[in-house]
Amino acid sequence: MPIATLRPWLAFAVLLLSTAALADEPAARKPNVLFIAIDDLNHWVGHLGRNPQTRTPNIDRLAARGVTFANAQCAAPVCNPSRAALMSGLRPSTTGVYDNGQVWQPVIAKEKTLTTQFLNAGYDVFGTGKIYHGSAHRDGEWTEYHVPRGGGLRRDPSAKNDGVGGIKFAPLASGDGAMPDYRAVDYALAKLAAAHDKPFFLAVGLTKPHMPWNVPKKYFDMFPLDKIELPPHRDDDLADVPPAGVRMANPRGDHAAIVASGRWKEAVQAYLATIAFADAMVGRLLDGLDKSPHRDNTIVVLWGDHGWHLGEKEHWRKFALWEEAARAPLVWVVPGVTKPDGACSRPVDFMSIYPTLCDLTGIAIPPHVEGTSIKPLLADPIAKWDRPALTTFHKDNHSVRSERWRYIRYANGDEELYDHAADPHEWTNVASDPKHAAIKAELAKAFPAVNAEERPRGDGRPRRGRPQRPRARPPLEPSAS
Ligand SMILES: [Ca+2]
Numbered sequence: 093m094p095i096a097t098l099r100p101w102l103a104f105a106v107l108l109l110s111t112a113a114l115a116d117e118p119a120a121r122k123p124n125v126l127f128i129a130i131d132d133l134n135h136w137v138g139h140l141g142r143n144p145q146t147r148t149p150n151i152d153r154l155a156a157r158g159v160t161f162a163n164a165q166c167a168a169p170v171c172n173p174s175r176a177a178l179m180s181g182l183r184p185s186t187t188g189v190y191d192n193g194q195v196w197q198p199v200i201a202k203e204k205t206l207t208t209q210f211l212n213a214g215y216d217v218f219g220t221g222k223i224y225h226g227s228a229h230r231d232g233e234w235t236e237y238h239v240p241r242g243g244g245l246r247r248d249p250s251a252k253n254d255g256v257g258g259i260k261f262a263p264l265a266s267g268d269g270a271m272p273d274y275r276a277v278d279y280a281l282a283k284l285a286a287a288h289d290k291p292f293f294l295a296v297g298l299t300k301p302h303m304p305w306n307v308p309k310k311y312f313d314m315f316p317l318d319k320i321e322l323p324p325h326r327d328d329d330l331a332d333v334p335p336a337g338v339r340m341a342n343p344r345g346d347h348a349a350i351v352a353s354g355r356w357k358e359a360v361q362a363y364l365a366t367i368a369f370a371d372a373m374v375g376r377l378l379d380g381l382d383k384s385p386h387r388d389n390t391i392v393v394l395w396g397d398h399g400w401h402l403g404e405k406e407h408w409r410k411f412a413l414w415e416e417a418a419r420a421p422l423v424w425v426v427p428g429v430t431k432p433d434g435a436c437s438r439p440v441d442f443m444s445i446y447p448t449l450c451d452l453t454g455i456a457i458p459p460h461v462e463g464t465s466i467k468p469l470l471a472d473p474i475a476k477w478d479r480p481a482l483t484t485f486h487k488d489n490h491s492v493r494s495e496r497w498r499y500i501r502y503a504n505g506d507e508e509l510y511d512h513a514a515d516p517h518e519w520t521n522v523a524s525d526p527k528h529a530a531i532k533a534e535l536a537k538a539f540p541a542v543n544a545e546e547r548p549r550g551d552g553r554p555r556r557g558r559p560q561r562p563r564a565r566p567p568l569e570p571s572a573s
């Protein structure tokens with residue numbers, strides 16, 4: 093085509109592009125939201141300093157752009173209730189959804205969920221991967237939902253075996269591109285690269301570092317086994333933990349098996365490797381955001397759904413109310429609100445995410461929402477803040493975290509109190525010291541007034557196909573002690 097013929101087309105194309113640019117960035121356009129959920133990521137991220145071996149350069153660079161919360165606590169230390177609470181604004185003690193297997197859909201109306209608020213406000217709401225437990229997503233609460241499927245993952249021949257009992261780990265011969273999380277990020281990158289005629293809410297749920305700790309071998313190679321340090325722990329740590337707490341620790345379960353196997357350090361290596369993989373996926377997302385036309389008008393919030401023990405208090409996994417199980421990363425970058433390198437030590441729990449997102453985007457916070465917006469802390473991380481964080485695991489078992497203290501009270505009345513000013517690893521339970529009675533009474537005010545009965549496991553409908561698996565753990569019932 094001769095140049096002379098091209099010129100009018102070029103002019104037309106330029107006109108189209110500039111019109112699109114104008115339409116894309118009107119002054120009053122609401123910000124987009126990039127909502128990153130990371131499954132089973134405890135506080136082993138570099139910038140929090142809890143584990144100096146961990147390698148999370150991408151989560152750390154996100155934190156350096158905004159505010160990281162160093163005292164962020166989950167609403168429940170298990171996938172399903174943590175996520176159901178965060179996404180609905182309703183605590184486990186309100187819904188009775190305390191554990192995996194207790195289906196949330198019958199007790200959480202569509203009108204109440206976070207994504208419904210954004211749809212109603214005119215957003216396109218995209219989801220991929222694991223946002224709710226089991227990647228559940230209901231029609232009418234998302235514009236589009238993408239679930240990447242696994243397949244083709246192969247174990248590296250150097251893997252000794254597949255772990256110890258229920259603690260599953262082994263390097264993979266496959267590359268990053270075979271991982272379902274990689275494909276979830278691919279979906280998100282396409283959404284970030286595209287032009288949108290509405291503001292968007294993009295939820296990306298990474299399923300690692302949840303077990304099995306199977307990630308490409310290069311991530312294991314980042315953490316040579318002979319350099320691995322066990323996390324700080326005391327062999328006698330449970331001696332001052334009351335019976336209800338010892339039952340949660342379950343020392344004769346995973347921990348006994350790991351110690352007997354001699355593979356504790358291998359498990360630590362595998363968790364670190366899996367975190368490094370998840371961090372690399374976060375890096376891909378951030379690179380995609382930075383290259384996108386939405387870079388300067390997108391709120392980013394990153395959260396882990398709960399913590400993880402790797403032998404501290406002779407406990408493994410989540411399913412407990414101590415710092416290792418309750419604390420998780422929470423990072424916010426909010427254009428026009430946060431400043432770089434913000435670090436907030438105020439206690440917040442993940443019930444804050446829903447109302448904060450509403451607050452930041454001009455959406456009315458629905459009256460059922462139990463959390464509080466932390467927008468004041470995003471603007472000023474050392475602003476005064478007198479609300480503690482609350483974590484619940486099964487009915488009537490709660491942990492309250494203030495800036496200095498953790499107070500746990502179990503259904504049977506057993507108690508633990510830890511002074512983080514002197515004891516960051518919660519080794520010394522001072523609950524029985526009379527001089528702390530006033531502290532306990534003050535913290536106890538944060539326990540919920542309502543403690544709903546446990547929801548039945550399953551949704552009550554007859555099952556097709558295989559019967560449900562039995563509970564992996566005994567129920568936590570009040571003891572007579
Ligand atoms: Ca989880």
Ligand SMILES: [Ca+2]
Nearest residue numbers: 329332519520
């Ligand atoms: Ca102890």
